[in-house]
Amino acid sequence: MASAEKLFIENNGGISFSWNDDKRSIDLIKLVREGIPYPEFAKILDFAPFTAKEWAKYLNISSRTLERHREERKVFRQQQSERIVSIYQLLHYGRTVFENQEHFYTWMDSVNIAFGRIRPKDLLDTSIGIDMVRDELGRIQHGVLA
Template identity: 45%
Template sequence: MAKALTLDTTLSNSSVDDRDILLLVQTVRAGIKYPLFVKIASQSPFNLSEWSVFLHLSERTIQRYKKEKKTFDPIHSEKILEVTLLYKRGIEVFGSPENFNAWLEAKNVALGGITPKSLLDTTFGISLLKDELTRIEHGVLA
């Protein structure tokens, strides 16, 4: 349980990374509490509607989590962490949130002409974006 508290602090300080996989697994299993989700969401460019699409939950359901002080199920907690880790990685590769946000919104030839943000609703899409960020980092474009 103490480890999950550490992750709460780590996430809210935007220093989470995927080096401590067991901590991430433990946190996913325990579920992300709504207040932590709010902190994470506030540090991203995504609004509630976009998070709703990424998590495959209605906005109303997410709002109910707030009202009922619920914890996200493991499947949703995992997606929250995946998006958070990808966003952190994107900022590292692009050098600033503004540059990465612009990339997320722009149609991408290497991705078949779709916007990278449109892939954040699936684990496969997130994996594809991680691979694309690695290619960009190493100067291998398309």
């Protein structure tokens, strides 16, 4: 199994967002297809500002199922693994754009006019919502604010 840690953590201990090269993309596809084991997901929990209830919503599972994954060290299904990778990459991108983790997390938790007065973190339960947040971060990064 491809190691989530190997894919997410660079040699210097920093988090890697870049996955545009073909080799890395193939590794991520393999990881998603095999599923992310809960112990690897637990490392992401330390990085992300979300509660277990929020993660359960994002992964479209109950809080109890998420708890069972933890207790039994289960592997997430493909769809859930893909969502974990997408959110992880989004969080890293946002931290890069804001150049400050705390400011980014405050933005994620704030009502946003661009999203119809919805908090960005409330959009992470769908791939469309993740794409919307990523697009908005791109606009912020390039100074295109509406």
